[in-house]
Amino acid sequence: AQSVTQLDSQVPVFEEAPVELRCNYSSSVSVYLFWYVQYPNQGLQLLLKYLSGSTLVESINGFEAEFNKSQTSFHLRKPSVHISDTAEYFCASQITSGTYKYIFGTGTRLKVLA
Amino acid sequence: KAGVTQTPRYLIKTRGQQVTLSCSPISGHRSVSWYQQTPGQGLQFLFEYFSETQRNKGNFPGRFSGRQFSNSRSEMNVSTLELGDSALYLCASSLTQQGYGYTFGSGTRLTVV
Numbered sequence: 430a431q432s433v434t435q436l437d438s439q440v441p442v443f444e445e446a447p448v449e450l451r452c453n454y455s456s457s458v459s460v461y462l463f464w465y466v467q468y469p470n471q472g473l474q475l476l477l478k479y480l481s482g483s484t485l486v487e488s489i490n491g492f493e494a495e496f497n498k499s500q501t502s503f504h505l506r507k508p509s510v511h512i513s514d515t516a517e518y519f520c521a522s523q524i525t526s527g528t529y530k531y532i533f534g535t536g537t538r539l540k541v542l543a
Numbered sequence: 544k545a546g547v548t549q550t551p552r553y554l555i556k557t558r559g560q561q562v563t564l565s566c567s568p569i570s571g572h573r574s575v576s577w578y579q580q581t582p583g584q585g586l587q588f589l590f591e592y593f594s595e596t597q598r599n600k601g602n603f604p605g606r607f608s609g610r611q612f613s614n615s616r617s618e619m620n621v622s623t624l625e626l627g628d629s630a631l632y633l634c635a636s637s638l639t640q641q642g643y644g645y646t647f648g649s650g651t652r653l654t655v656v
Contacts, residue, residue: 461642472547472633472647480642519586525641530599531576533586
């Protein structure tokens with residue numbers, strides 16, 4: 430069975446500090462991995478994705494995630510956060526063949542403190 | 544280009560009524576999926592359509608149904624509304640079914656009273 434686990438429901442961090450949001454996945458077959466961000470009263474926006482190739486993927490606003498197959502993880506990191514990064518972040522997986530359903534984690538609420 | 548458009552943005556209905564929500568995907572996107580988002584359950588998959596065919600269905604009762612039209616627009620319908628159906632309903636479209644990633648609409652917030 431396919432599953433995604435986000436261990437931290439809330440992560441408070443001070444502005445300009447680094448942050449890591451953890452995501453672990455479980456699947457018996459190959460998966461694609463995604464991070465989405467949701468700001469209040471909005472839908473989710475795709476932040477970055479891992480399909481294949483380089484295990485380190487980056488977004489345009491300074492976030493990066495590293496695919497680690499041995500640890501079945503896809504943690505999201507940012508070296509220095511801003512107040513505007515306050516949002517909810519969702520990790521998702523999709524198997525590479527067969528059904529096309531995405532499986533989402535329960536989300537991590539990042540709160541950046543001044 | 545225009546994003547995913549969901550209408551209406553807000554809706555208040557009474558228990559027992561039915562409701563239809565609409566989603567217009569990004570032009571050229573043929574895959575449309577629906578999710579229900581609640582504080583307690585998070586994001587739960589409802590269904591996914593590709594070229595007018597339902598490819599996947601989540602674990603929801605038969606009161607929840609949907610369809611996709613030839614222009615890729617999609618609707619979902621909920622009949623005999625219950626208080627527990629109050630949620631944010633999100634539509635997402637994708638260019639392909641795999642590996643492309645979703646573009647989400649802003650959602651329809653349904654309140655059942």
